[in-house]
Amino acid sequence: MLGRIAQNFSGEGARLPFGHDVALQLLPAVGMLCGMPDALSIIVVEADRERAFMIVDGLREAGDFDIYVIADPSGLARQIQLRDPDVVLIDIENPSRDVLEELALASGPQERPVAMFVDRSAEGLSSAAVEAGVSAYVVDGLQPARLKPVLDAAIARFRLFQRMRTELAETKRALEERKVIDRAKGMIMKARGIGEDEAYALLRKAAMDQNKRVAEVAQALVTAAGLLS
Template sequence: MSKGLSIVVVEIDRDRALAIVDGLRETGDHDIQVISEVSGLARRLAERNPDIVLIDIANPSRDTIEELTLATAPLERPVAMFVDRSDDGLTRAAIESGVSAYVVDGLRPDRVKPVIDAAVTRFNMVRRIRDELAETKRALEERKVIDRAKGLLMKARGIDEGAAYGLLRKTAMDQNRRIADVAAALVTAAGLLS
């Protein structure tokens, strides 16, 4: 475990922030703070004066951190995007996982690397969880639409559930479309006709 660094994580979502902080704690006795409020971000960061700032690449407020790259007062420390020239893979992994790290001038790469590694792992993990959640939600929505379409067919044509599903599946195959799309079209059309 290396000597602690002062780290700020900019993240609005509390659960994500906690997951990331947990991962970082494993790499050393760091002083970690979470900023979840994006207004006045540059000022808040300047007040805390951390060694490392971690922020989601998708966060539009990231551009405000760019102000800090122009250190204008004597007490301010210039920051730069973390780029490890000797380890291109790490920089690429960081970008792909969606984390951007800003590091103060003069901090040794070997002190920063474990933190970035942990951040990349955690960002990947929370992204996977988020993707899975979105996928589950989507599947549920589709399930609902298919059930409604089945109900419409059963009522209109006096067929049972199995036959209604068979009809949806056959139409989807004939038209080279997904069952969920055929069902959605049917539900929309039925809504217009009723």
């Protein structure tokens, strides 16, 4: 039986922040994977496509699973009930997680009971997952031994992603600060008729005198200039 990695990036979830079709183009590559007939089916709830692929890759390395990505949170409960997965993975930062709580409770006679994994797995694994920022919901009775590789892989990818997110934010901030400093330098150069190095030295001195960061002083200057012009 062929393992399936399906996704709804371009299907039902049409209202997505990204418009084109890279997901579909990548499908043949991931779709070739052979799965065992009883491969665990996993749903990953993730709107960010890059991140979804990272997680899917990580899971593929860990074993043969049927993986389905849900990108659009609307009708999440219905989508999950329809797919009837063994495991649902969701970012702890995703507000839609509370929708899954509802599913975890709805265990009528027709429904497969779903529980948050912490009920069934080793304490260490659960807190590692919470720390890494991933939450998992599993159907009742799933063996912890089958769940462990899934969670290990998810935790590793979520950690990696957390690091990348921090780095990205830092880089962005640094870039923005540099832009502001450049503008402030330009203003000083023009107003005083001095060179770039001198202008920067002035900024740095003002920052040291006021016990502030150069970027803060530059921002104040740019703001003030904007108000005066």
